[in-house]
Amino acid sequence: MARIAIVGDSTSVAGFRPLGFAVYPVERPEDARDLWAGLVGGEYGVVFVTEPVYAAVEDLAAEAIDRPIPAVTIIPGAGSSGGVGGAKISRAIERALGTSMLIREEEE
């Protein structure tokens, strides 16, 4: 069994504490960089990050991309527009297929 971590501004993530998630509120997205090593060390199976946090740790998160665990997943934060997580997957699709044409076709 593994734990779930969630990193983001306290407004977005505080609600997950009663559900048993390990909550890491950060005041500024950059603060998450200091936490990162502990998050991907293997203790957590899933790490949720809010969009602004992901933008701050993107280069660090790229290192964990080829390992099955942890799964770093982007969730929208309170007050962010969403769509960053979808963009991350689109990039993976582009990496695999060499094009993102296929996605547009499907959306239509």
Next chain:
Amino acid sequence: MTKMRVNPNRMELLKLKRRGEVAKRGHKLLKDKFDELLKEFIKRISENRKLRVEVERRLLGAYGLLAVARAEAGKANLTQALLAGEPGDLVDAAELRVMSVRVPEFTLGEIPEPGGYSLATMPAVLDDALEELAAVAPMMVELAGREKAIELLAAEIERTRRRVNALEYVLMPSIAETVKDIQMKLDEAERGNLTRLMKVKDIIAAQEAAGER
């Protein structure tokens, strides 16, 4: 395509032909793997998109409810109320193999019942917010597993495509060209031998004719 630097003899020719066969077989296998990976991948991405949209929509809804709760109870009170709860081992991370790619499969265990705050001081909308978060949590975990699988498959597809292309456009043509080159050189040597023999035969025949006279 560049030729390989090998000695043009039968030994090398045989070796290269064998390598060519192996490369061809490997290429076919990898190509099949690539096609299958792609099939799996495309199936997953179309499923995933719906899930992500749903998760984002519901999360934003839950944030809205939390914002209302915060407005009603005050920020400090709400923070206090949400302090309850211990991080626990919530997910079971199993490893699946999809086309030799190790992908995680997360199963969410029991989520603790939200509570531990005073029902008298906290607005009812907080219950709704936490209920909504609890309902969306399994979907988030599911999403995490699926997106991770997509990323891992994408990496594997990229690797496989490179291998297929390297075999198809570099190794196999290069072997074919080298084989052809060696064959031509061997043929040329054979022709050289033959003309030399004929020449020698002619000389001997001429000498014998001169001796008989």
